Amino acid sequence: MEGKLIIFSAPSGAGKTTIVKWLLEKFNDKIAFSISASTREPRDGEVNGKDYYFITKEEFLHRIAKKEFVEFEEVYSGTFYGTLRAEIERIWMEGKAVIFDIDVIGGLHLKKKFGENALAIFVQPPSLDVLVERLRGRGTDTEEKLKERIEKAGKELAYAEKFDVILKNDDLDKACQEASELLLDFLK
Ligand SMILES: Nc1nc2c(ncn2[C@@H]2O[C@H](COP(=O)(O)OP(=O)(O)O)[C@@H](O)[C@H]2O)c(=O)[nH]1
Numbered sequence: 001m002e003g004k005l006i007i008f009s010a011p012s013g014a015g016k017t018t019i020v021k022w023l024l025e026k027f028n029d030k031i032a033f034s035i036s037a038s039t040r041e042p043r044d045g046e047v048n049g050k051d052y053y054f055i056t057k058e059e060f061l062h063r064i065a066k067k068e069f070v071e072f073e074e075v076y077s078g079t080f081y082g083t084l085r086a087e088i089e090r091i092w093m094e095g096k097a098v099i100f101d102i103d104v105i106g107g108l109h110l111k112k113k114f115g116e117n118a119l120a121i122f123v124q125p126p127s128l129d130v131l132v133e134r135l136r137g138r139g140t141d142t143e144e145k146l147k148e149r150i151e152k153a154g155k156e157l158a159y160a161e162k163f164d165v166i167l168k169n170d171d172l173d174k175a176c177q178e179a180s181e182l183l184l185d186f187l188k
């Protein structure tokens, strides 16, 4: 059985996690979040099995060998992130569409794999400067981690055109409203 997928991708700091969480509250009868596996440390307030499945690198590599991932990537040097096939199937079995908060390359991989069943949305910040401000404001990363995210963000902004839709995230309320219209239209 194959259901639908709604993919939110963007450089770190663009606002995709915020928008995805908003949609999950509003449409919890229609969509569920694909919890990725990650080898990064949990941030304050993050919960294992809710935000991510936080696992060791050893376990991650073991799961790659067992072909448990639909896609995975070493998103930041030494830190792996991946989408588990079982996670997608679990959500489809509940009769819901799967919603993703995933990096740009991972998002494009999923789109290629699932074609018409997937809607790929690129969340676009007003500018790179604003994105840097948001990342700093979030206060979750060390200077070194920030630098890595900002460097990657510069490159990722160039991929926007490859997505089905570009969603501007200038005013957050407006972006959430637009996201919910896109979602309802796609799930019709
Ligand atoms: N390819 C891939 N990327 C993922 C996955 N899960 C999360 N990511 C992305 O990895 C990047 C880093 O995520 P995170 O450490 O939570 O930091 P943030 O983007 O700064 O909030 C983000 O772009 C996520 O969207 C996944 O399963 N696969």
Ligand SMILES: Nc1ncnc2c1ncn2[C@@H]1O[C@H](COP(=O)(O)OP(=O)(O)O)[C@@H](O)[C@H]1O
Binding pocket: 010, 011, 012, 013, 014, 015, 016, 017, 018, 019, 134, 135, 137, 138, 169, 170, 171, 172, 173, 175
């Ligand atoms: N439209 C917006 N205006 C101002 N701040 C925003 C907006 N969208 C998100 N933010 C803030 O920017 C930071 C990064 O957002 P987040 O959702 O974590 O991004 P991402 O998941 O893409 O890395 C967070 O602190 C969030 O509250």
